[in-house]
Amino acid sequence: MRLECRPMTPQTPQPLTFDSLDTSSRDAVAELFTRTFTASEGEREGILVGNLASELAGLIDDQEVMAIGARQGDALVGCVIFSHLQFEHASRIFMLSPLAVRTAFQRQGIGSQLIRHGLEELQRRSVAVVVTYGDPAFYGKAGFQPIAPGTIQPPFPLSQPQGWLGCSLMGEPLPALPGRPTCVRPFRNPAYW
Structure with missing residues (x-):
């Protein structure tokens, strides 16, 4: 038997693409969040956040819930979800949560790119403010x-108030809004707060 060795040609990774997701992405979104959060935070947190992301992805309608995905080829490697917060007397305010980037793709700026793409899309839709609950750094x-x-209250009391953050998309200071907002159904669980 004769073996022939050939030098391997390095494969260039496919470029990333960013696009809006729809409800057909629900299973891929759930798998991404479950695996990513299980790897970083443990199985319990992975299941909790994976279920939340699955519920949110099932509600994507580009009005109340919007999601941006980062893909390499057909593989979903990152996702950020935005959902509407309804205040009694307020304009369009959205919440960024959750966000995940597949472990092998982290520390490459993909999370920041997802946020940028999402904020640009929300700005095109005349959204005034985006809030999030996460790492201030x-x-x-x-x-x-x-x-x-x-200024802007969260829907539920926070376990880590320093993580309640906002970003004005209109170049104005964050407005003072009375009362707590109503969030989309999947976030109506105090365990997330």
Whole structure:
């Protein structure tokens, strides 16, 4: 038997593409969030966040819930979800949560690119403010700032109030809004807050 060795030609990775997702992405979104959060936070957190992401992905309608995906070829390697927060007397305010980038693709700026694409799309839709509940150091790089008490309340009391952050998309200070907003159904679980 004769073996022939040939030098391997390095494969160039496919470029990333960013696009809006729809409900047909639900299973891929659930798998991405479950695996990513299980790897970083443990199985319990992976299941919790994976279920949340699955529920949100099932509601994508580009009005109340919007999602942006990062793909390499057909593989979903990152996703960010935005959902509407309804205040009694307020304009369009959305919440960024959750966000995940597949473990092998982390620390390459994909999360920041997902946020940028999402904020640009929301700005085109005349959304005034985006809030999030997360790491101030990470989200601060995307322009999110701590929300002063009494300015924009979260839907539920927070276990880590320093993580309640906001970003004005209209170049104006964050508005002071009375009362707690109503969030989309999947977030109506105090365990997320």
